Amino acid sequence: MTIKTISSREVYRNPWTSVREDVIERANGKRGIYGVVDKDPACIVIPLDSGADGEFVYLIEQFRYTVGARMWEFPQGSWEVAEVVPEDLARGELREETGLTAERMTHLSTLQIAYGVMNQKQHVFLAEGLSMGSADPDAEESDLVVRRVSVSEFEKMVLDGTIVDNCSVAAWGLYRLWRERGR
Template identity: 80%
Template sequence: MSIKTISSREVYRNPWTSVREDVIERANGQRGIYGVIDKDPASIIIPLEKTAKGEFVYLIEQFRYTVGGRFAEFPQGGWEQADVDPEELARGELREETGLTAEKMTHLSTLQIAYGVMNQKHHVFLAEGLSQGESEPDIEEHDLVLKRVSVQEFESMVLSGEIVDNCSIAAWGLYKIWLEQGRPSRAR
């Protein structure tokens, strides 16, 4: 390992996040400080609907406090639990935020969100065979707006800068590669 942890101390904690400050030593002997945000695992879901009229995805639009605006993104989130079944989490987040349930969930991969500063796994799922029910948003999600857009419109939203969520864009890129590679099975 090129960086060794000398000491670590937690400097902040709330139900969703903890922040620690680590004293580190690099391979060249120089010491420094590294700030790390720790979060429990999350899932992001690509809700894909195929119809005779084309392919559609479902997006959530919500206010994101940290950047001061409303943005569209794929349903995603975590349950503030370190040990959670990724598919159960993905199905739960999909139902909570959209009211959708999926016949089939395919685990595409597990990514890391902003690993330069944060330690959080992000399980990427493709949801197919969708059925609409009632959403069950958390108290923080009271302003969610569900949007159904064509795949073409979604991709235009990405290219125009209307969708800026790196997790949604990365999930979509992963899905496109998965399709090109012949849909290798990643069933869980």
């Protein structure tokens, strides 16, 4: 490794996140401090609805406190547990946030979210064969808005800056590559 950990101490913890401060030594021998945010595994789900009328995706809009705005994105989240079956998590988040259930869940990949500061992996799933039920959002998700949009409208929202969530954009890019290569 090019960076060696000399010591590590937790400086903050809540049910969702812990922050640690590591004293490090770089390959050149110089020491420094590295702040790391640790979070449990997460998932993001692309709910794709294909039919005679075209291809559609489901998005959620919610208030994101850290940026002080309502944002559009794919359903995503975690259960604040380190050991989780990724597909169970994805199915759970999809149902909780949208009310949708899926006949088929395809695991496309596992990505790292913002690994310059955070240690959190995110499992990317494609959900197909969708059926609508009732949502069961968490307390902080009580204001979620669910919207079904055509794929072309979704891509327009990405290009015009309406959707700025890097996880949603990365998941969509991954899906497009997967689909172009014949699944």
